[in-house]
Amino acid sequence: MPSAFPPALERLIKNLSRLPGIGEKTATRLALHILRWPKELAGELADSINVLHDRIRLCSSCFTFSEQNPCPVCADPKRDTSTICVVEEPGDLLAMEKTGVFRGVYHVLHGVISPMDGIGPEQLKINELLARIDPASKNEIKEIIIATSSTAAGEATAAYLSELLRQSGVTASRIACGIPVGMDLKYADRMTLQRAIEARTSCSNLE
């Protein structure tokens, strides 16, 4: 039986299937859609993938993805460089920046400690974080906010980091865990409720 799809289409489907969460059926749907696009639009998508690796580097200070070095956040003189928010991925930095509430700088770990996946502290940008807080670096660091995810691996990484930072004598904090704003209590899972109770704050703080 001859293959029903032409080789150029099969090739694109195979390449799209390599993306996370894209199975063969979705890849087929996307490839057929791209084929229906005007040629210019497909060319624009291809070009934007092509230039990505050439344009984007890691910021040598916070290790986020950036076209400039240092990145726009690290280069901004209005940011408070004495407070470092430690996140797992550049995407977390974006989520934080979109809120506009944090005026310090970041440090991107590029992952979490996960022995099952063979990822130990040495695979992450942890030594680079220790270099940033080293007194010899002349960076005056007041606080490190550990903002890894509230997953098992994120919590383990946070615990590991807080112990390291304690030894270094730097003030470390962990972002709060509790009921998301707007969530009905009855839909919260057991672990979240337990954490919300444990981390309760005095009502006098609300006044």
Place this chain on the structure above:
Amino acid sequence: MPSAFPPALERLIKNLSRLPGIGEKTATRLALHILRWPKELAGELADSINVLHDRIRLCSSCFTFSEQNPCPVCADPKRDTSTICVVEEPGDLLAMEKTGVFRGVYHVLHGVISPMDGIGPEQLKINELLARIDPASKNEIKEIIIATSSTAAGEATAAYLSELLRQSGVTASRIACGIPVGMDLKYADRMTLQRAIEARTSCSNLE
């Protein structure tokens, strides 16, 4: 506030968001994943998108996507050219070919009649189908199997086609509609059950 993502990344996210079913969050996840790929893999994806429009044409006989004209199915001397299966999209042809049960040839409509979307019969490859069955074309057509989807628009298109074909004196049939194989009856929807009852076959056929 400076944009947290570099322009090259924002551009790829915007382009990926144009794909069906891909929102901004998914596009961001995919773009960050492509950035973590080896450069060669990203280049391969970009190249496969780039060559797509240059390589792929419509078969001048059945109008499926193909790199050759006629397409491999139409060019195959072992296929029965007297039976034409009419499908909506090249993807439907692929699904049919994967089963290997149909040995005739195809005709791809490239859509269904949908007045709400401004798609009438003249936007589809219906005149081309009529040209194929025209006695003057010397194609000896025994049967047209209408295999459009069992959606409202698919059924309307099938009804329109069967009336056209009746006027032309060509034998037309419609693929069967009923309970999918392996499906528990109690999970079938009302319309499917109704169609399955209406299209029941005599048990003597099962012997």
